[in-house]
Amino acid sequence: MAPSAGEMRASNAEREPVIEHLKQAYAEGRLDHGEFDLRVHLAMTAKTRAELAAITRDLVPPVAPAHRPDVWTGPEPTGEDRMLAAAAHAAGGLTTFVGPLVLLLLSGKRSEYVRRHAAEALNFQLTLLLLTIVTFGLGGIVYAVAWIVCVVAAVVAVSGKPFRYPWTLRIIR
Template sequence: MNGGYAAAELRVSDAEREPVIERLQEAYAEGRLDHAEFDMRMHLAMTAKTRGDLAVVTRDLAPVPLAAGETAAAPTGEDRMLAALAHALGVPTLFVGPLVLMLVSGKRSEYVRRHAAEAVNFQLTLLLVSIVTFGVGAVVYAVSWVVAAVAAVFGLTGEPFRYPWILRLVK
């Protein structure tokens, strides 16, 4: 109880909805939800009023617990190198290089797939900005090399990286 109310009865904020929405997107990408169920759960998450309403949306999507003594595998040196390469390939090939890497190596390593998907989304966002602004947005590509280099360093160190202010078209 919190001030006379059960925790499930407390109103939910947008900040509390975001992790639920991300979990739904992950479950959809993993194939745990079909498209219709994903749409329905997204609607429920966006319109949830209380924490109890929000908890129902992902109740059956809890991550699979690891066995006793088992730890989540750290990315291998090859995975880290491929993740960095996904970001670097975006500079000369736009979204094509990271997309190929995501489709080929992403099946073997979730770490590589996530970094490659971020690189694809970043390059697609830059391309769309350039098209919509009739080429004026291409100036952003000069800055994109620096951002891609920073993302590659994150990939090499085994850390996750999310580009700010991009469209996430590929999950």
């Protein structure tokens, strides 16, 4: 007689999503440090799929990839949308936050793709501005690297894919 799905032995590939789910729950404050450590240990030593399922049974299901803000699920962007999205990133490199803000206000209502890219570029530029203000101007050194990141973001936008700047405050959604 074949074992049921819950009685099947768990593989390392099945343990990894459970551990990622635990990390997300810990980051969101739904687990304290001790409980997080205990559950990770249980996940690493679980023998069956049923034992793995029990570890996260009381936690909210993880967000599906289609609902993540860095995954584009909308219609295929037009060539104009791609160019405007790339312009939002490039304008950020030249005008700091003014260019992305103008594109967000003018073209963001027409195209969700342009709105997402313009908002991301605007958030990045606002983060750089805040860094510069908080460090009394020393953060301005980061603007030299920001040009490179803006060019990379513009190229990604032209290719029709989403882009997320690293270490950015998400002020505008």
